[in-house]
Amino acid sequence: MSRGFPILKGWLDRLTLPLLLLAGWQATALWLDKPTILPRLDAVASVLMQPTAKILITGSLIENMAVSLIRVVLGFLLAAGTAIPLGLAMGYFQRVERWVDSSVEILRPIPPLAWVPLILAWLGIRSLADWFPFLQTSLIGASIQFTTVVIIFIGAFFPVLLNTIQGVRRIPREYIESARTLGARGWALLHKVLIPASLPMVVTGLRIGLGIGWMCLVAAEMMPGSTAGLGYLIWYAYELLRADIIVAGMIAIGLIGFGMDKGFRRLEARLVWESSG
Amino acid sequence: MLELDRVTKRFNGADGRAVTALSDVSLTIARHEMVCLVGRSGCGKTTTLRLIAGLERATHGRILLNGVPVEGPSAQRCVVFQRYTLFPWRSVLRNVAFGLEIQGVPKSKRHAIARHYLALVGLAEQVHAFPAQLSGGMQQRVAVARALATDPQVLLMDEPFGALDAQTRTVLQQELIRIWQEDRKTIVFVTHDIQEAALLADRVVVMQGPPGRIQAILNCDLPRPRDKGAPAFLALCDRIHTMLEVVNGWN
Numbered sequence A: 001m002s003r004g005f006p007i008l009k010g011w012l013d014r015l016t017l018p019l020l021l022l023a024g025w026q027a028t029a030l031w032l033d034k035p036t037i038l039p040r041l042d043a044v045a046s047v048l049m050q051p052t053a054k055i056l057i058t059g060s061l062i063e064n065m066a067v068s069l070i071r072v073v074l075g076f077l078l079a080a081g082t083a084i085p086l087g088l089a090m091g092y093f094q095r096v097e098r099w100v101d102s103s104v105e106i107l108r109p110i111p112p113l114a115w116v117p118l119i120l121a122w123l124g125i126r127s128l129a130d131w132f133p134f135l136q137t138s139l140i141g142a143s144i145q146f147t148t149v150v151i152i153f154i155g156a157f158f159p160v161l162l163n164t165i166q167g168v169r170r171i172p173r174e175y176i177e178s179a180r181t182l183g184a185r186g187w188a189l190l191h192k193v194l195i196p197a198s199l200p201m202v203v204t205g206l207r208i209g210l211g212i213g214w215m216c217l218v219a220a221e222m223m224p225g226s227t228a229g230l231g232y233l234i235w236y237a238y239e240l241l242r243a244d245i246i247v248a249g250m251i252a253i254g255l256i257g258f259g260m261d262k263g264f265r266r267l268e269a270r271l272v273w274e275s276s277g
Numbered sequence B: 001m002l003e004l005d006r007v008t009k010r011f012n013g014a015d016g017r018a019v020t021a022l023s024d025v026s027l028t029i030a031r032h033e034m035v036c037l038v039g040r041s042g043c044g045k046t047t048t049l050r051l052i053a054g055l056e057r058a059t060h061g062r063i064l065l066n067g068v069p070v071e072g073p074s075a076q077r078c079v080v081f082q083r084y085t086l087f088p089w090r091s092v093l094r095n096v097a098f099g100l101e102i103q104g105v106p107k108s109k110r111h112a113i114a115r116h117y118l119a120l121v122g123l124a125e126q127v128h129a130f131p132a133q134l135s136g137g138m139q140q141r142v143a144v145a146r147a148l149a150t151d152p153q154v155l156l157m158d159e160p161f162g163a164l165d166a167q168t169r170t171v172l173q174q175e176l177i178r179i180w181q182e183d184r185k186t187i188v189f190v191t192h193d194i195q196e197a198a199l200l201a202d203r204v205v206v207m208q209g210p211p212g213r214i215q216a217i218l219n220c221d222l223p224r225p226r227d228k229g230a231p232a233f234l235a236l237c238d239r240i241h242t243m244l245e246v247v248n249g250w251n
Ligand SMILES: Nc1ncnc2c1ncn2[C@@H]1O[C@H](COP(=O)(O)OP(=O)(O)OP(=O)(O)O)[C@@H](O)[C@H]1O
Pocket: B011, B012, B013, B014, B019, B020, B021, B039, B040, B041, B042, B043, B044, B045, B046, B047, B048, B210
């Protein structure tokens, strides 16, 4: 009891404000009685509790989540797969850095969403299904437009790149030099020293990149051409004045973003050897 | 045999001016010899070591190991630094096995060799620990074991015990002598500490600079183990001390 009490108190401190806010929300919603403006919590909950039920004429909550997740994961993997090698090269070889740095610095401040019109002009609303016809029949396959994937790619690319460069630069030169006098060169130096030594910062970059990619996604899905995904869902629900679905969609977006961030933070915590006691 | 043949090393300093770190240094170190480099800060001790390691290229002159010019780093000439020596993401065992792993020695064999060298430095128990879990003295022992594991001809040590407390330092000095007497590497050992140089070295090379030059070479033929209280030892320290004072113009 004496041990449980402080923990209980901690939880109380954490939960008091959210519970008050929720109660205030529900009370206001009941009093206002305008579900198109402020939905009741039970209405929101019932949307969330039936994730497999078809919503309006779009797919179910789960299907829309899947579409969003696949888009983000594809864009993110594309970003990681290009930004990490480039970052390693830029961090290690001053020559590469000098070559690429100015271009990166010019492109980096452009918000990912500013690319949308141009990318739409280039790629239109083509999707994965245009390349792989067998995907045509599935909602998910037809919904992975290149445009959204490219927007997420742009959003995730720069944090991963910059963190990788920093990760390599911050490697104490003793690590690299010890390895070289132990006979390591080329590929062995890269994957036995440079990559593990920079990994903690790379993972931080991946976490930030995934977070930004996720935020870009929701905005990108509100653009023309999108016919599925959580961003599309809440935009579509807005047109039909279904605030309960909007809020449910927002909660789903928040929870997924939170979960991805937490997962990466776990990974990061396991990679900090400096303080591992 | 390790030869420095009229070696000059110039760096481009931060302000764009050339810094001559070593000027026309010649030194011949016999196989199995333990040589200590002493001299005040900035006189080019680390630069000398890095040139021998192949981590820097000489501006003029040549460095030869058994008559073969040094072109770059190799497992023949292994370095033990003062700090950041170990790979923090690898266990002690895998740190020591690193060089063998690079050479492609199979896992069971390289781990057996690594365990042998860890036992040699008194760390048989700590094989699975990570560097962050070890004290500074233990970390330097691991670094020595790692350097020995690939069986290099030359061991280059840059103030390896400089960051340790006096007692740990004394223990590690004794261990280094014991290991060296068994293993007989050629050792080039950089230190600020006159006693350390007198305790370890066959010859003490007193440097001055910048620009770095060799001021004097003192033979230390006292039998080992050397007694730090013995008059001959104190006389040796005194000679090194005098040389350094002459160099630095404190008289
Ligand atoms: N990479 C470098 N770039 C420019 N100058 C350098 C570089 N490395 C060394 N120097 C210069 O060369 C000289 C010798 O440096 P070195 O590190 O060899 O001295 P040291 O004897 O090891 O000194 P300490 O006892 O402080 O370690 C110094 O004047 C130093 O500023």
